[in-house]
Amino acid sequence: MGTSRFTRPKGLDGESTPNLFVANCGPAVGLSLDEIASAFCKFGEVCGVYPADESGARVIVSYSEVGSAQAALKALDGHSCSDLGGRVLHIRNSILRPPSQVKDSVSVCLLDSELGIPGIYLLHDFVTTEEEEELLAAVDGRPWKSLSKRRVQHYGYEFLYEARNVNTEQQLGELPHFVSPILEKISLFPHIEKAEDVTLDQLTVNEYPPGVGLSPHIDTHSTFEGLIFSLSLAGPCIMEFRRYSQGTWLPSSLSSTGMQEQNPDYCSSFTRRSIFLPPRSMLLLSGEGRYAWHHYIPHHKVDMVRDNMIRRGSRRVSFTFRKVRAVPCQCEFPQYCDSQK
Template identity: 35%
Template sequence: MKIRDLGQEIPGLILIDDFVTEKEEAELVDQVNQRPWSGLGQGPNPELKRRTQQYGHLFSYRYRKVLEEYGPLPSFIDPVVQRIMSHQLMPESPNHLLVNEYNEGQGIMPHIDAPALFGPAILSLSLLSACLMKFTHATTGHSIDVILPRRSMVVLTGNARYNYKHGISKDLVETALDGTIIQRAQRISFTFRQIIAWEVPPEADGCGCHSNKDDKKSID
């Protein structure tokens, strides 16, 4: 593994290359492909335009709250969770795993994971394909593009977690600032979070980004 502290650009942003091996990547993908997917008309989140799986807890995108506790995360993810905790990347062991499948032409709108629902660290593991993730400050508009290589883990804490929206474009081909060209292909991401509440209080901003309704639909 190679840990890259991107805190000079955005405090709290870390990227870890080769967080899992090629063999582990293949095993993780095989495990989720053996399990039922949600989205694209299939419950429990049939309205989503991409396929997803959730473990630990069920989060409703439609109602923007946690609906059910499933129990412990599945054993197939134990080695990854143990690695997360051994490197002290989260203050507590994750109790929610969100698996997203992004096919060519699929992305996700800029958003901040709901501060009222999810804990202080958001981690996302990229499998099968690289992508470009854009981070944009919710107030100042300052933005940077970060390449998320295949098998890398991105860690959002502090400023990166609470003040920057993050999103992925729908572009089939992406070009980074350094000239790196990314040909988008199927990508599966594993997002690890700690559920700290089941519902956003009425007075709270659901996504934490103080923006429009479209952003609030993007709670990930």
């Protein structure tokens, strides 16, 4: 996260505050924020428990009264806390950062119905844990291509990052046999209209190490058709969606990854939504959600989801299935469409 409203300042140990920096305490050591609040509320009213940093092992406990914080500090610092599994806590006073240092956030949805973006759907437990293990073993048995911050594999067609497109004359072959069960399940996806073509011929496998995400982008209209499926494996993350108020596509906004990235100097006003993607879930981008909303994975090691701090794990692997476009895009969102510009 790195954007906690609190900090442990140097030389503050002699100054009493209602906020405590607590080390050896947090989701990374098996303690939820609710469990921590329950243990500390014995000393007074707890206003909130917040992540202190990205480690997941340090939190800020904020009391309504200074006296409550100091009572907790005296009783728990350096001692085993039976209410928190016997962990020995290390506690110091903390202060509130100026509001200018607080980064804005957006509420994280758990269901696509809460997200409210037309064309975006999420199915939990799309594959079983056994299928997940088999898919990961299959890609780990094949060569990876290293990018600057992550590793990728391409099947069907290779995405040409320099040209920002695929070469339809150089097909790599059919999609690998180990994804055949996934393709069969996709054909039965409940939110697909019968008239829509669900034939998919391009697969990109991305491996994200901890803290690595994606910049805001729309998959290039002229390159891929309107249905994009993304299966999350191994680790969770949150995905944010942004609808820019102007959103005109500019050639200079194409990134080195070949995706259409919004130029922040051109358009700074946007609507934000966010959803939690657990392992084994399948995300469908279609319609407005695919063509008009940028999607983005924050570069975090820890995500805040409904007051719970969730670590992303040692890796996250995504399988993104698409269909290469054979004719120019004629979508209903020309302001975002490179084919219509």
